[in-house]
Amino acid sequence: MHVHRFEKLWIGLSLLLIAAFIGIVLFGFTVMNLKVPGVETGETVDPATVLSEGPFAKPGVRKISDDHYEVYMLAQQFIFRPGSTRPLTLPADTKITFHMTSPDVMHGFEVPGSGLNSTVIPGQVATFTTRFPEAKSYGIICHQYCGSAHHNMQGEIKVVP
Numbered sequence: 001m002h003v004h005r006f007e008k009l010w011i012g013l014s015l016l017l018i019a020a021f022i023g024i025v026l027f028g029f030t031v032m033n034l035k036v037p038g039v040e041t042g043e044t045v046d047p048a049t050v051l052s053e054g055p056f057a058k059p060g061v062r063k064i065s066d067d068h069y070e071v072y073m074l075a076q077q078f079i080f081r082p083g084s085t086r087p088l089t090l091p092a093d094t095k096i097t098f099h100m101t102s103p104d105v106m107h108g109f110e111v112p113g114s115g116l117n118s119t120v121i122p123g124q125v126a127t128f129t130t131r132f133p134e135a136k137s138y139g140i141i142c143h144q145y146c147g148s149a150h151h152n153m154q155g156e157i158k159v160v161p
């Protein structure tokens with residue numbers, strides 16, 4: 001009789017633990033709005049209108065101050081805008097804040113040699129801040145399979161003095 005009660009207790013506790021785990025995960029992704037690494041702000045956009053409305057309608061570099069620039073960049077099948085048709089030119093040793101999103105499917109944004117690496121998800125804005133110490137050219141590659149020309153999706157960042 002006593003054993004039976006303990007068994008019931010432990011089954012109850014195990015179920016409670018499972019429920020707690022599920023609860024924590026749901027809480028993290030809904031209430032706390034957890035995102036994949038690289039996404040700091042939790043800012044969202046509508047992929048259907050991102051090309052026509054808001055800052056991503058005119059992607060490019062904006063100067064905030066002498067020591068701070070920001071870049072609105074689109075990763076889309078199969079280019080980085082800006083960055084692919086012509087290099088994205090940025091000043092060296094200056095704070096650079098990237099805002100990235102995708103109007104179509106998930107892409108990757110990796111700049112080998114700089115430590116920059118993010119996933120770009122439609123509907124979400126990936127925001128990260130960096131500083132390129134010296135004048136140098138970097139490649140940009142997409143590291144998420146995004147369709148037939150994924151392997152050609154690349155760009156260039158030209159850091160100038």
Ligand code: CUA
Pocket residue numbers: 075076077078106107108142143144145146147150151153
């Ligand atoms: Cu974009 Cu792979």
